[in-house]
Amino acid sequence: MGPGDFRRCRERISQGLQGLPGRAELWFPPRPACDFFGDGRSTDIQEEALAASPLLEDLRRRLTRAFQWAVQRAISRRVQEAAAAAAAREEQSWTGVEATLARLRAELVEMHFQNHQLARTLLDLNMKVQQLKKEYELEITSDSQSPKDDAANPE
Template sequence: MDPGDFDRTRRRISRGFQGLPGRGELWFSPRPASGFPGDRRSTDVQEDSPLPEDFRRRLTRAFQWAIQRRASRRAQEAAEAAAALEEQSRARVEVAHAGLQAELVEMHFQNQQLARTLLDLNMKVQQLKKECELGFTSDSQ
């Protein structure tokens, strides 16, 4: 094998891999087929064709639908978050209400005890008054 054989083999291999990425040469994408809407180089599609307008309307409708759906989803998430916050605040209010109710029951119980104590003291004071009056009357006689 002489040095020229190596060079010829290398050229043959690189020629066989043309167009494959990472092999021999750079990858070039094929030209778009003629006749696609919006291909300004194609000559067989007319500019006033209804296809691009219909396509534009469909795309617009699809984007509007997606935006509305996203907005409604966000509104629904916001409503769910507001409902969760309201539920949390309602739970806090109920806990506070239960605590206040327990304190009121305790205060009512203490009030009844104080009322009994006052009545007992009043009865003792009345008894002492009677005893004092009896003691003064018996001393004075």
């Protein structure tokens, strides 16, 4: 086995990795396409990998479930936060509406009071106008009678 064999093995591994990054699931690198002859550990490593495969699969499933649970929990938390924010905005909106209604009620009470004051003032003015009319009529009648009285009583 020469130095070129090692380089070819690395090239095969790197070619097998292209196009895999960015996947949403867990990724396990492929096994090397070549063995390092002369190294007695390569068969031991393969046997350990085969024995560990169910463990790795179980670990992969557990991690996938944990990741999915974490994502769902994060989404659920975001939904709850959005709902809480919407409820807070709605509460603020209702608080604003209630405050506006309270101001309008206060203005209506004030306008009602002013309306009564204006009605009293108008009635008072009407009574004074009627009184002035009577006084004017009495004055006119008294003025019209006084020349007759002056002519009838020459002093």
